[in-house]
Amino acid sequence: MEPLPEPLLAFDLPTGPTIELANRVDSLVNRYRQHRDAGRILPNSVEAIRVELTYHSNAIEGSTLTLRDTQLIIEGREPNTGKSLREIYEARNHDFALRFVERGALSHPVTEQDILDVHALVMKDIDVQGAGRYRVDRVLITGTRFVPPGPHKFPQLLSAIVERANRPAIHFVVQAAELHYNLVAVHPFADCNGRTARLMMNYYLLRNGFPHTIIPVDRRPEYLAALEEANAGHCEPFLGFVLDCVANSIETLIGV
Numbered sequence: 001m002e003p004l005p006e007p008l009l010a011f012d013l014p015t016g017p018t019i020e021l022a023n024r025v026d027s028l029v030n031r032y033r034q035h036r037d038a039g040r041i042l043p044n045s046v047e048a049i050r051v052e053l054t055y056h057s058n059a060i061e062g063s064t065l066t067l068r069d070t071q072l073i074i075e076g077r078e079p080n081t082g083k084s085l086r087e088i089y090e091a092r093n094h095d096f097a098l099r100f101v102e103r104g105a106l107s108h109p110v111t112e113q114d115i116l117d118v119h120a121l122v123m124k125d126i127d128v129q130g131a132g133r134y135r136v137d138r139v140l141i142t143g144t145r146f147v148p149p150g151p152h153k154f155p156q157l158l159s160a161i162v163e164r165a166n167r168p169a170i171h172f173v174v175q176a177a178e179l180h181y182n183l184v185a186v187h188p189f190a191d192c193n194g195r196t197a198r199l200m201m202n203y204y205l206l207r208n209g210f211p212h213t214i215i216p217v218d219r220r221p222e223y224l225a226a227l228e229e230a231n232a233g234h235c236e237p238f239l240g241f242v243l244d245c246v247a248n249s250i251e252t253l254i255g256v
Contacts, residue, residue, distance in 0.1 A: 148187035
């Protein structure tokens with residue numbers, strides 16, 4: 001098998017400590033599906049998870065909105081405190097993008113157009129020129145020495161990312177984590193790469209019978225450290241982190 005073009009990484013089946021995490025996830029997702037099929041996952045619980053996901057994903061990127069602010073915006077109401085128009089758009093847009101992800105996950109596998117459409121929704125009314133369009137310049141990421149590839153490599157890289165996301169699954173969470181990491185590593189957009197990658201991770205998981213997965217803002221340092229490890233070629237910490245977030249999100253939803 002030909003090696004993947006840099007900076008893409010191929011995530012392997014869990015080894016060592018992550019095997020236990022993978023087994024925990026497998027057991028929990030089976031319980032979740034039993035709850036779902038029995039009608040025990042209430043619509044208001046799913047809506048609460050949507051609000052949480054939007055709040056945490058934006059907070060990871062520096063949004064000062066509270067969970068309550070986020071809920072009010074998603075409900076079409078003004079937040080109680082003075083917040084920037086951009087932060088209000090970010091909450092509204094993320095919810096729009098998440099609902100697009102939910103619909104798409106029910107209808108078809110991940111496509112490159114889905115990635116562009118999700119980004120377009122995330123950036124609606126924030127960056128008219130950049131929304132849903134790949135960057136045309138080099139970019140540096142604050143806080144890391146990792147340098148994403150130039151845009152001339154995007155056709156090959158994005159095609160490989162999508163192809164790998166749609167190959168026969170070695171383990172659904174392994175491939176979801178790989179999709180997330182590779183999108184962040186390529187960094188194809190001028191802004192909102194992290195939010196887009198987390199949404200596409202959820203696209204893949206929802207399509208394969210998992211509930212929404214939240215990466216909590218209070219685990220941001222651990223999240224960034226695991227991404228940095230992956231930048232150095234060590235996938236296991238990031239895979240373990242994603243497995244743990246998937247397990248915790250399921251436990252929250254089904255009340256374990």
